Amino acid sequence: MKNTKSVCVFCGASNAVPKKFLDIGAEFGRMLAAKGITLVYGGGDCGVMGAVANSTMKHGGHVTGVFPVSLRNIENEHQSLSEIIIVDTMHERKMCMFERSDAIIVFPGGFGTMDETFEILTWKQLKLHHKPIVIFNYEHYWDPLIALMKSIVDTGFARPETAGYYVVVDQVAAILEVLNF
Ligand code: AMP
Numbered sequence: 001m002k003n004t005k006s007v008c009v010f011c012g013a014s015n016a017v018p019k020k021f022l023d024i025g026a027e028f029g030r031m032l033a034a035k036g037i038t039l040v041y042g043g044g045d046c047g048v049m050g051a052v053a054n055s056t057m058k059h060g061g062h063v064t065g066v067f068p069v070s071l072r073n074i075e076n077e078h079q080s081l082s083e084i085i086i087v088d089t090m091h092e093r094k095m096c097m098f099e100r101s102d103a104i105i106v107f108p109g110g111f112g113t114m115d116e117t118f119e120i121l122t123w124k125q126l127k128l129h130h131k132p133i134v135i136f137n138y139e140h141y142w143d144p145l146i147a148l149m150k151s152i153v154d155t156g157f158a159r160p161e162t163a164g165y166y167v168v169v170d171q172v173a174a175i176l177e178v179l180n181f
Helices: 019-035 047-058 090-099 111-125 143-155 160-165 172-179
Strands: 006-010 038-041 063-068 083-087 103-106 133-136 167-169
Touching (some): 019 047, 019 172, 038 047, 047 063, 063 090, 083 090, 090 111, 111 160, 143 160, 167 172
Parallel strands (some): 006 038, 006 103, 063 083, 133 167
């Protein structure tokens, strides 16, 4: 088993969000660097994605970005990461990020973040992996989604054990604690 832990962070690429979302991303990047945990993420340079990556790098951490060629006319890949992996498609990106990480962390984000989150959750539902998934419900951002997920289980559209496939935390310090990292 490798010694260095790595976490995949799914999060928003938009800069048009309140600054506190970027700040909490930066705070988490600092924590990753301090603990020597590798950040694996989508390789972009903006939004919460850029904030986590920049802060991890700034504090001496290791960052692997996975960026699809097809995204180049929509988003920019980060130019100064420890490692950047250029892939052909969004699907390859998701698989590559998954393969390189020991746990998945969901920060506030938009539709892309939700797509990534539900793919990883449904892979777990299909028993394709057993990696921990932590949803960081910063300032109740994900409350509506968590309520919907509970309703899905309560109504019978997902098995009750599905609710155990992810952990929700509301403090940034709790993310690595629940992972025992
Ligand atoms: P967003 O949460 O919409 O800001 O997107 C966060 C990241 O997810 C961005 O890097 C997007 O390029 C990426 N993304 C958007 N759509 C998808 C998708 N269908 N599959 C995988 N990643 C996506």
